[in-house]
Amino acid sequence: MTKPNRRDMFKVGAAAGASMIAASARAAGAPSAPPADNAWSNSLGHGVDSRPYGQPSRFEKNVVRRYIPWLSPTRDADASFTPLQDQPGIITSNGLFFERYHSGRPTINPDQYRLMISGLVRKPLLLTLNDLMRFPSVSHIHFIECPANGATEWPAAQVNSLQLTHGMIGCSVWTGVKLSTLLDEVGVAPDARWIVASGSDGAHMDRSLPLWKCLDDCIIAYGQNGEALRPEQGYPVRLVVPGWQGNVNIKWLRQIEVSKIPAITREETSEYSELLPSGEALGFTWVMDAKSVITFPCPEKPLQGGPGFYEIRGFAWSGRGKVKRVDVSVDGGKTYRPAKLDDPVLSKCLTRFTFPWQWDGKPALIQSRVTDETGYVQPTIVQKHKFWGNDPIYENNSIQTWQILANGKVNNVQLS
Amino acid sequence: MSSFLNRLFGAAVLIGVGAHGALAAPPFKPAPIPATDLSTWNAEASDFGKHPVKKPLHVPGFYKIGTAPTPAQITGWTITVYPNGVGLPPGQGTVAQGEKIYGQNCAMCHGTFAEGKNGYPQLVGGVGSLKSATQTKTMGSYWPFANTVWDYINRAMPFYAPHTLKPDQVYALTAYLLNMNGIVHSSFVANAQSLADVKMPDRNGWNWKDPRPATHNIACMSNCARSGTPKITSNAVTMNLTPHLTGPVDHMKNGK
Numbered sequence: 001m002t003k004p005n006r007r008d009m010f011k012v013g014a015a016a017g018a019s020m021i022a023a024s025a026r027a028a029g030a031p032s033a034p035p036a037d038n039a040w041s042n043s044l045g046h047g048v049d050s051r052p053y054g055q056p057s058r059f060e061k062n063v064v065r066r067y068i069p070w071l072s073p074t075r076d077a078d079a080s081f082t083p084l085q086d087q088p089g090i091i092t093s094n095g096l097f098f099e100r101y102h103s104g105r106p107t108i109n110p111d112q113y114r115l116m117i118s119g120l121v122r123k124p125l126l127l128t129l130n131d132l133m134r135f136p137s138v139s140h141i142h143f144i145e146c147p148a149n150g151a152t153e154w155p156a157a158q159v160n161s162l163q164l165t166h167g168m169i170g171c172s173v174w175t176g177v178k179l180s181t182l183l184d185e186v187g188v189a190p191d192a193r194w195i196v197a198s199g200s201d202g203a204h205m206d207r208s209l210p211l212w213k214c215l216d217d218c219i220i221a222y223g224q225n226g227e228a229l230r231p232e233q234g235y236p237v238r239l240v241v242p243g244w245q246g247n248v249n250i251k252w253l254r255q256i257e258v259s260k261i262p263a264i265t266r267e268e269t270s271e272y273s274e275l276l277p278s279g280e281a282l283g284f285t286w287v288m289d290a291k292s293v294i295t296f297p298c299p300e301k302p303l304q305g306g307p308g309f310y311e312i313r314g315f316a317w318s319g320r321g322k323v324k325r326v327d328v329s330v331d332g333g334k335t336y337r338p339a340k341l342d343d344p345v346l347s348k349c350l351t352r353f354t355f356p357w358q359w360d361g362k363p364a365l366i367q368s369r370v371t372d373e374t375g376y377v378q379p380t381i382v383q384k385h386k387f388w389g390n391d392p393i394y395e396n397n398s399i400q401t402w403q404i405l406a407n408g409k410v411n412n413v414q415l416s
Numbered sequence: 417m418s419s420f421l422n423r424l425f426g427a428a429v430l431i432g433v434g435a436h437g438a439l440a441a442p443p444f445k446p447a448p449i450p451a452t453d454l455s456t457w458n459a460e461a462s463d464f465g466k467h468p469v470k471k472p473l474h475v476p477g478f479y480k481i482g483t484a485p486t487p488a489q490i491t492g493w494t495i496t497v498y499p500n501g502v503g504l505p506p507g508q509g510t511v512a513q514g515e516k517i518y519g520q521n522c523a524m525c526h527g528t529f530a531e532g533k534n535g536y537p538q539l540v541g542g543v544g545s546l547k548s549a550t551q552t553k554t555m556g557s558y559w560p561f562a563n564t565v566w567d568y569i570n571r572a573m574p575f576y577a578p579h580t581l582k583p584d585q586v587y588a589l590t591a592y593l594l595n596m597n598g599i600v601h602s603s604f605v606a607n608a609q610s611l612a613d614v615k616m617p618d619r620n621g622w623n624w625k626d627p628r629p630a631t632h633n634i635a636c637m638s639n640c641a642r643s644g645t646p647k648i649t650s651n652a653v654t655m656n657l658t659p660h661l662t663g664p665v666d667h668m669k670n671g672k
Contacts, residue, residue: 062664067659067665068657069667072535073535073536074575103578118485118490119494123476123477124484124490125485128482156650157655158657160652160655160658163661184476185476185479187472187475193460194457198495198496203578204571210460210463212463212469215469216470255494261457261499262457262460262499264498265496265564266567266572270568275553279551281546281618282622282623283622284624285626287628289629299661300661333640333646335639336637336638365646365648377633379633388630403648403651411653412653414650415646
C-alpha cells in the first residue's frame with residue numbers, strides 16, 4: 001500500500017466517530033487494552049515531514065493561556081495567565097508563557113529591527129539584530145512575574161483557580177547579550193545614573209532603571225528556551241531584568257537612553273506604583289518578593305482516587321535570590337513540615353518542591369510557605385493587609401490556602 | 417546646539433526651535449527637581465551604596481560592531497519627557513483647542529467628561545481621595561508631574577493610533593485635561609515652560625525609596641496559629657467570578 005493511502009485510512013478511522021481506542025477494544029473483544037494492543041500499536045504513525053514545527057498532543061488542546069474577561073475593557077491592554085497546573089517542571093513552555101500587553105502584540109520583521117543606545121554616552125550605537133547577536137552572549141534561567149499576579153485576591157478569595165490567581169509568571173532560559181556589555185561598548189558618562197528602556201509597541205512602553213541593576217545582571221535577550229523569543233515575549237528582542245517586576249522587562253525593545261534622572265513615566269506613576277492606605281505613593285517597588293504556591297492539588301486538579309498517597313507539588317521563587325526552604329502545612333498553618341526542593345535551585349528562578357502526603361480523606365487546608373536566602377519568609381494575607389491595606393493591586397505574595405473537601409475537590413479560600 | 421545635545425545636557429534652550437521655525441516660545445528652563453527626590457534618585461543608581469556602579473570591562477567601541485546613529489535618528493526615537501520638562505518639543509496648545517481634539521479622538525473611550533466609560537480609565541476626579549477608603553487615582557489626584565501627561569498622550573494615545581498626534585495637539589490635550597482636573601485655569605496655554613512649572617496636587621505624596629521588607633513572618637513549624645483553629649474568611653467558590661477552566665477558553669459572554 002502506498003504512503004498516501006495509509007494516511008487516508010487513518011483519517012477515515014478518526015473521522016468515523018468512535019475513537020481509535022474504542023475501536024481497538026471492540027476488535028479485541030475486551031473493554032480496554034491490555035491485554036490486546038491499542039489501535040496505534042497496530043498501525044503506522046506519522047512521518048517526520050508531517051509536522052515541521054511540533055505541536056502538543058491534540059488531547060492537550062485545552063491546556064492554554066486563559067484570561068479573566070472582566071479585568072480589562074479591551075484584549076490589547078490585558079493579561080493572560082500561564083496554566084501552572086499543567087506545568088510539570090520549572091520551564092514554562094513558550095506557547096503557554098503569560099502575556100501582558102499595553103497596546104497589543106506588534107508584528108516585527110527582524111530585518112527592520114533596530115536597537116538604539118543613546119543619551120549620556122560617549123558613542124551612541126545603532127544595532128541590527130545580526131549586530132546584536134555578534135556580541136559576547138550569556139544564557140540564564142529566570143522567572144518573569146507581573147506584580148499584579150494575585151491582584152484579584154487582595155480583598156478576598158475571589159477566583160477559584162490556580163491559573164488565574166498565580167499564572168502571571170513564567171520561567172525561561174533567556175539568551176542574549178548582557179546589558180553591561182553594551183553599556184561598556186557605548187561608554188556611559190560619569191554623571192549617568194539611570195537608563196530609560198522603551199519598546200516599539202504602540203504604547204512605546206517605557207520604564208526607568210537604576211544603573212547598578214543594568215550593570216549587574218540584565219540581559220538583552222533574543223533567545224527563549226530552545227528558539228527565538230516568541231512575539232508575545234517581545235520578538236525579536238526584549239530586556240530581561242532578573243527578579244524585578246514583569247513590566248520593566250521591556251518587550252520589543254527599541255531604545256536604551258542613558259540619563260541622569262529617571263523619566264517618571266506614566267507606567268511608573270499611574271500604573272505600576274503602590275498607593276498605601278496613608279495616601280503615600282511608592283514609586284519604585286521593582287523587586288518581586290518571595291512567593292510559593294502548591295500547583296497540585298489545586299482547584300483545576302482535584303484529588304481523584306480517594307484517600308491514600310498523594311505528592312503535593314509546587315513552585316517557589318524569589319526576586320532577591322535563591323529559595324532556601326519551603327514548608328508545607330496540611331492543617332491551615334498550625335504546623336508545617338519541610339518540603340523537598342528539586343534541583344536545580346537557581347537565583348531568581350522557579351524552584352520546584354514536593355511533599356509526600358497520606359490523605360485520610362478528611363477536609364484539609366493546605367499551604368506552602370517559602371523562605372528565601374535573605375531570610376525573608378512569605379507572609380500571610382492578614383500580615384500583608386496590615387502594611388498594604390485591604391485592596392491594593394500589586395505585590396500579593398501571600399501564602400495561598402487550598403481547601404480540600406472530602407470528595408477531593410479543591411477551593412481557593414482565605415483564612416483569618 | 418543640536419537637539420540631541422540639548423537632551424543630553426538639559427541646556428536652557430528650547431529644543432530645535434530655530435531649526436524647526438516653530439512659534440517663538442519663551443526660552444525653556446528645566447523645572448528644578450526638589451532636592452529630596454533628586455538625592456533619592458541619585459542614591460538609587462548604586463542601590464543606596466549597596467551595589468557600587470561597576471567599572472567598565474572594556475573601552476567604548478572595543479567590539480566595533482554596529483553603526484553610529486545620526487542625530488536625526490536619535491531625535492526621532494528619543495521621545496522621553498523627563499519630570500523637569502527636558503524633552504518637551506516646541507509648540508503650544510490651549511484648553512479650548514484641547515476640548516475639540518478630545519471630543520473627536522478621546523471621548524469615545526474616556527467619556528465626554530473624561531469620567532471613564534465601559535471600563536476605560538477615567539481621566540478626572542479623585543482629588544483629595546487618596547487618604548480615604550475610596551482611593552481614586554487620576555492625573556489630577558495622583559500623578560506627580562504634569563510632563564508625564566504630555567509624554568504619555570504623545571507616546572501612547574489615542575489608543576488605536578498611538579504617537580500620531582502633533583506636538584501642538586498634545587499640548588492642547590494636556591491643557592484641557594489639566595483644566596478638567598481643576599489644576600490650571602481655562603486660559604492656560606500649555607508649552608514646554610508652562611507645563612514644567614505646573615505643580616500637581618499630589619506632588620509631595622511620593623516616596624521613591626522602596627520601604628520593604630514590609631512584612632516579617634517567621635518560619636514557625638508548630639503551634640503557629642495564634643488564635644486557635646484558623647477560620648475561613650472567604651471562599652472563591654461562592655463568588656461567581658471564575659470563568660470556566662476546562663474546555664475552550666471561556667469569554668464569559670453569556671451573562672455568566
